[in-house]
Amino acid sequence: MTRNAKQRKTRDDLLSAAGTLLREVGYGGLSTRKVAETAGVPLSQIHYHFGSMQGLLLALLEVENDRLLDRQTAMYESDRPLSEKWVMACRYLHDDLESGYVRVLHEMMYAALSDVEIRHRIQQQLDGWKDLLTSVAQQAIDRYGPIGPFTAGELGILVGQSFLGLETLLLLDAVKASEDGYNAICKIGGLIAEMERRAGDG
Amino acid sequence: MTRNAKQRKTRDDLLSAAGTLLREVGYGGLSTRKVAETAGVPLSQIHYHFGSMQGLLLALLEVENDRLLDRQTAMYESDRPLSEKWVMACRYLHDDLESGYVRVLHEMMYAALSDVEIRHRIQQQLDGWKDLLTSVAQQAIDRYGPIGPFTAGELGILVGQSFLGLETLLLLDAVKASEDGYNAICKIGGLIAEMERRAGDG
DNA sequence: TTCATTTTCGGTCGGTCGACCGAATTAAAT
DNA sequence: ATTTAATTCGGTCGACCGACCGAAAATGAA
Numbered sequence: 350m351t352r353n354a355k356q357r358k359t360r361d362d363l364l365s366a367a368g369t370l371l372r373e374v375g376y377g378g379l380s381t382r383k384v385a386e387t388a389g390v391p392l393s394q395i396h397y398h399f400g401s402m403q404g405l406l407l408a409l410l411e412v413e414n415d416r417l418l419d420r421q422t423a424m425y426e427s428d429r430p431l432s433e434k435w436v437m438a439c440r441y442l443h444d445d446l447e448s449g450y451v452r453v454l455h456e457m458m459y460a461a462l463s464d465v466e467i468r469h470r471i472q473q474q475l476d477g478w479k480d481l482l483t484s485v486a487q488q489a490i491d492r493y494g495p496i497g498p499f500t501a502g503e504l505g506i507l508v509g510q511s512f513l514g515l516e517t518l519l520l521l522d523a524v525k526a527s528e529d530g531y532n533a534i535c536k537i538g539g540l541i542a543e544m545e546r547r548a549g550d551g
Numbered sequence: 552m553t554r555n556a557k558q559r560k561t562r563d564d565l566l567s568a569a570g571t572l573l574r575e576v577g578y579g580g581l582s583t584r585k586v587a588e589t590a591g592v593p594l595s596q597i598h599y600h601f602g603s604m605q606g607l608l609l610a611l612l613e614v615e616n617d618r619l620l621d622r623q624t625a626m627y628e629s630d631r632p633l634s635e636k637w638v639m640a641c642r643y644l645h646d647d648l649e650s651g652y653v654r655v656l657h658e659m660m661y662a663a664l665s666d667v668e669i670r671h672r673i674q675q676q677l678d679g680w681k682d683l684l685t686s687v688a689q690q691a692i693d694r695y696g697p698i699g700p701f702t703a704g705e706l707g708i709l710v711g712q713s714f715l716g717l718e719t720l721l722l723l724d725a726v727k728a729s730e731d732g733y734n735a736i737c738k739i740g741g742l743i744a745e746m747e748r749r750a751g752d753g
Numbered sequence: 754t755t756c757a758t759t760t761t762c763g764g765t766c767g768g769t770c771g772a773c774c775g776a777a778t779t780a781a782a783t
Numbered sequence: 784a785t786t787t788a789a790t791t792c793g794g795t796c797g798a799c800c801g802a803c804c805g806a807a808a809a810t811g812a813a
Contacts, residue, residue: 762807774793
């Protein structure tokens with residue numbers, strides 16, 4: 350293994366360990382020592398590679414969010430009907446919840462409440478999600494005409510914040526609420542399918 | 552001041568101080584000493600009145616949530632048209648955000664991710680919100696007929712999780728997103744008004 | 754007043770935290 | 784082979800944490 354490869358491995362191990370711990374013990378339960386121990390690397394490597402605990406978390410945030418946003422973007426760029434894309438998005442939600450990614454991202458959002466640098470990053474990434482969902486909504490409006498009184502931006506965000514809120518419910522294991530929440534979101538896919546059928550291109 | 556009154560004052564001061572600090576420095580920035588200092592009472596009073604830091608937080612959670620849920624319940628029980636109630640709900644959201652209550656409740660939700668006792672409380676309270684919103688949705692369905700393919704429970708949660716997600720965006724100062732989010736939520740009130748007009752009882 | 758109970762108080766305990774340091778090790782350059 | 788720089792490592796620093804203690808004060812009953 351070359352020097353650079355080894356260096357990168359240590360870096361990745363630290364990022365991976367931070368993600369694992371974030372899922373297991375949450376943001377408040379994180380510590381440099383636990384991360385280093387979980388990664389199986391010396392404590393000092395955290396400061397060497399990321400400068401500080403915050404630096405590590407910022408890097409982790411970027412890695413995790415890019416992963417999700419890229420996948421979602423690719424999915425929406427495929428040329429399936431929108432209703433199928435919606436079903437895929439619902440399935441992604443389910444998968445990401447099981448894998449722990451949702452937990453990681455939400456932990457970072459809470460970290461953002463008390464850390465301006467993390468907040469700025471989160472804001473940029475939320476902008477990315479808004480742009481994606483808005484463009485999807487715009488395509489739907491272009492094809493099927495206006496949807497209620499909403500602009501594409503409003504529609505995109507309405508969808509986004511519904512998913513966001515549902516994620517919160519699911520993370521909290523609010524069973525009574527989250528079941529209906531997931532069903533409601535899924536049924537919206539049915540509404541989209543109906544819209545496609547009326548336009549004759551389902 | 553009687554003995555009980557003084558005792559209650561100390562208790563309330565601690566709860567109020569915990570809320571203040573939760574708004575200012577977040578859950579992670581809390582400490583028994585800061586709370587005691589902010590409240591202007593000795594450190595040991597926290598353990599005397601609440602047994603532990605967690606006990607204090609559970610009490611705070613109850614106080615803050617009851618306040619909001621009671622107000623919202625009373626508002627929905629008034630006999631204004633639903634569209635007006637919706638506008639009120641949007642105004643409450645705005646007020647609660649400015650006052651910091653939203654921040655406190657969301658900080659507690661974050662804490663709930665890593666603390667089972669807090670999580671159980673949060674779950675109970677989310678159930679309370681679901682019940683309220685579901686009954687409102689049920690009334691609307693009774694009066695105006697089915698709304699899309701949604702049950703009352705699904706509709707209530709759909710609304711609830713949209714507000715929840717919007718709160719997250721607003722807390723994070725995700726300006727680009729939250730403006731459209733707030734507008735979209737408000738416009739739903741317009742849709743409700745239209746529904747009322749069609750039924751001839753707006 | 755005397756006494757028992759509740760409440761308040763300052764102080765301290767063991768423990769964990771993030772940050773940092775200087776020595777040791779490794780890899781590349783000459 | 785020797786030098787130089789990059790990287791790894793164990794260990795330690797001061798700061799802060801929640802929990803707890805025993806003494807002291809306040810309170811109400813006798």
